[in-house]
Amino acid sequence: MMDTPRGIGAGLAFLAYMASVAGLAWWSGRYLSKPRSFVNEYFLGSRNMSSWALALSFAATCISGGTFAGFPALIYTHGWVMFLWIGSYMVFPLVAMGLMGKRLNQLSHRTGAITIPDILRDRFDSSGISLFASLAIIFFLTVNLVAQFKSGAIILDVLLRDTPGYQNAILPAFGKILDQLPFLGLTGSSDRTGYILSLFIFAFTVVVYTMYGGFRAVVWTDVLQGIVMLVGVLILLPTVLIKAGGMPAVSEKLARESPRATIGTTQWDQAIRYTANATSAGPVWVEHQLVGPNRPAIAIEIVPHPQQGQLLRVELRADRENRPMASAREVVEAIQQHPEAQTLLQASLMKNIGEGKPAITSAPVRLVDGLDQLYGPSITSSGQAFHPLGLAISFFIFWSFSGAGHPGFLVRLLAFRNSRDIRYSIITVTIYFALIYIPLVFIFLAARTLIDPGELPSGADSIMPTVATRLVHPLLAGILIAAPYSAVMSTVSSFLLVISSSLVRDLYQRPLGRSADERMVTLLSYLGTGLVGLVVTWMALDPPPFLQDVVVFASSGISATFLAVTLLGIYWPAMTKAGAWASMFSGFAIVVGAHFPILAKRWGWPGAGAPLIPLGLDPFVWACAVSLMLGLLVSRWTRPGSPAVTALFFGPPAAPPSTSSHREER
Amino acid sequence: MAEIDPGFRRTRRESLFLIVPWLVCCLWSVTYCYLFGYRDHARKPGDVSSLLPDLSGYDPFGAPLLDPLGWGMPTWIFWGVFVPWMVSIVFSIVYALFVMNDAGDDDAPAGEES
Incomplete structure (x- = not known):
């Protein structure tokens, strides 16, 4: 918990940050x-x-909220293997x-394309491919945005929680407003008021500045956000x-740490530290x-574990609300008095946690x-x-090629x-x-020796704000907590614009060609960005619980759909329309199919849960391999496209000034 | 087949060449880390998975534990990831400055679509 100076510091840093974002958006909108x-x-x-601004914007877009939340948590938990x-x-x-x-870049200058579906449409002379590409972008990026919106709202809630007046005045007042708007379906959400308010603030700010300033605003706010992250x-x-x-x-x-585990690291679970004895075999x-009501309050038994080693099982009698009747302290004392358990391990109650009910492990x-x-x-646990050989190979492929x-x-x-600008970028x-990445590994490994897992209010995921608020000056803490918020904002604003460009350019302007009205295009651009923001905000009010899976699914799905078709399309003149269809659809279908068990789990299908990973390789690797192979094979067997398209994409430049925007005007 | 732009051929050659450094980094990092970080350490017999052999005689606090520069990295991370990362930075700079060129640009002025 932050004290008041820390709360004020975080609040001031946040206000300064938001003022800067608003200023950049206004300047860009002109x-x-x-x-x-x-x-x-x-x-x-x-x-x-400028190239450096676009370079920083590219980097900031690649860095999402996970870089400052999930990644530190994994370093803190799993150590040096995270460097690999x-x-x-x-x-x-x-x-x-x-x-x-x-x-x-050269092709977009030559053809006047402003989106990837735009380039695919011109390359394969197919509005169907462009439509499929646009729908895939809208589907995967919208799914990804729901996760990003939730991350942004959670970070903002943590950031504001200790700002004076937030918990005592602002949240209760906002709760009353929600109760008076029953059509929103958010009445009685008192335990989520902070999240909902933060979600609305996050959504409003990011949607408004993206909608108002467009790409230029997104780039310059990305630059600001990239600098905040680096600092x-x-x-x-x-x-x-x-x-x-x-x-x-x-x-x-x-290296010298004894085998140990902390059970219960949230405000509801009271943490107990178990440390194995050095003599344990x-x-x-x-x-x-x-266990049921007729058993002792606490019973301890030691049995062989089904895989290997010894299992210490603590049975706790449940009350009518199905909660343990004993406290965490009583569990620790029972283990300390159990002679056989003492030969195996030591148990202790974590400081700063309290003496409530012990956590139940599934x-x-x-x-x-x-x-x-x-x-x-x-x-x-x-x-x-955690990171076996197959995943090590998969991740090396996944990060680069996704x-x-x-x-x-x-x-x-x-x-x-x-x-030239790309080279410098x-x-x-x-x-x-x-x-960014090398220091993060050092920081959160060192944090492991400074902050015990039992001291984290919400488990390892809260290590970043905990480090920021416990180890640095209050004013700097605000900047540090703003870093993950910046990361989420930069990703969200970029993806919002990509979706609205697909809606406007690929689904309205290009199909209509010359008859597309410029004023309507302008209006649709603003409305499209706002509409996508509204839909995603609505979906994020009740987001799915498995966010990491959602992000991995959306990122691997969109990249597997586009990687092979784009690569072959721009470098291989013999690539055909049929080959492009086979490549795109197979990449899309394999990733969606491999992640289907996650959806099935939500629907309660027995045995479902994890995505399919044949031979230990991630679905993305299989999808890219099949997509590339089908693109090559089907193109070999089908008729090539028109010579005019080949000349436009692979021939010498004819008359640059006139060709540069001819597609724009169609 | 229509006439192919020589600038395109050069762009294709220099771009697809990038698969080579990626492959070298992937093979080096994963192989080195697997051999010296996943197998060669003092894990108790059968601790994690059947992939790992019994190396209980290994001294975890001996000289090979940390990197030669004294930066606190395990040697397998230092040679398997950190050193190739530094080499990649140098390679990227050399590639961007001296290998990749501007051939194929259509000499379009900035802001041409204005």
Whole structure:
């Protein structure tokens, strides 16, 4: 919990940040009134923005809320193996920007295309492919945005929670307003008032500045957000390392840590620390189970674990509300008095947690050795390998190529002035990512030795705000907590614009050609952005619980759909329309099909749950391989496209000034 | 087949060449880390998965634990990820400045669609 100076610091930092965002949006919006093509300015900033701004914008869009929430939590939990997990970012800028960036940029100048479906439509002379591409973008990015909106709302709620007046005055007043608007269906949501208010604030600000300022506003706010993220990380690195006594001391300390586990790390679960004795042979597991009313309040038994080692089972008698009748302290005392348990492990109550009811574990939890934080593949609390060889290979492919095939990132490449700007941007983004990701690994490994898991209010996911509020000056804490908020905002604004460009450009303007009314295009651009924002906000009021799965599904789905077709389409003159259909559809179908068990689990199908990973490789890898192969094979067997298209895409430039915008005017 | 722009051929060659450094980094990092980070350490017999052999005689606090620069990284991370990451930065700069060129640009002026 932050004290008042920290709360004021966070509040001031947030206000300053929002004022800067509003100022940049207002300044960018003025460009839209200048006499130039509206869609080019609104969706690509008229292709005259500076390379360093676009480079930072590209980097900020790639960094989502997960970089500052989920990624630190994984480092904190699994240790050094996370350096390998994120290792593909060493070549991410080269692959994501270099593989197709220069070529796409040249083609967009040549054809006048402003979206990826635009390029595919011209390349394959097919409005059907463009329509499918647009619908795939709208589907996957909308799904992704729901997760991003939820992340933004949660971060903002944490940020504002300790601002004076927020909990005592603002939230109750907002709750009363919700109760008076029954048509919203949010009455009686008192436990979620903070989330709902934060969601509305987040949605309103990001939708309004994106809608008002278009691409130029998104880029300049991305620059601001990219700087906030970098400053936050670079402040945190020396601060945390000095407090931890340096990195060598951190690694030594982690290596010498006895096998241990903390059960219960939220405000409702009271944390108990279990530490295995050095003499324990093999892994030690712990399980808390509820039992019926005729059993003792606490019973302890030790049995062989089905996989390996010993299992300490703590049975707790349940009350009428199906909660344990004993307290966490009583559980600890019972274990301390149990002779056989004492030979196996030690139990203690975590400080700052209180003495409420002990947590109930749905499956046995494994006590994890300190060395598991230094070596791969690390293990999960359920005893499974966290990052086995198959996933290590998959992630190296996934990070690089999901970026290379993602229309949300590719569209950035269309906005560069020329190849020279792309070259300098590759350098900028390469250095930027190294300055963000490598320090993050150091920071949150060191945090492991400074903050115990039992002290985290909401488990490992709250390690970032906990580090920010406990280890740095109150004013800097505000900047550090604004960093993940910036990351979410930059991703959301970019994706919003990509969706609305698909709606306006690919579903309205291009099909109508010359008859498309410029004023209607302008109106639809504003309305499209606002409408998408409204729909996503509505969906985020009741988001799905498995957000990480949703983000992985949406990112791998959209990249698998577009990677092979775009790559082959721009580099291989013999690629045909039928090959493009086979490539896109197979990439789409494999990812959707492989993730179907997650949906099935929600519907209660027995045995469903995790996505399918044949031979231990992620569905994205299979989807890309099949999509590439089908694109090649089907193109070999079918008739090539018209010579005019081949000349436009692969021939020498004819008369640049006249060809550059001929598609624009169709 | 229509005439192919030489600028396009060059762009294709230099872009698809990027698969090579990606592949080298992938093979080096994953293989090195698997050999020296996943297998070669003092894990208790059968601790994590059947992939891992019994290496209980290994000294976890001996010299090989941390990197030679004294930055506190395990040696397998230092050589498997950190060093290739630094090499990749240098390679990216060299590639962007000296390998990738501007051939194929249609000499379109900035803001041409205005």
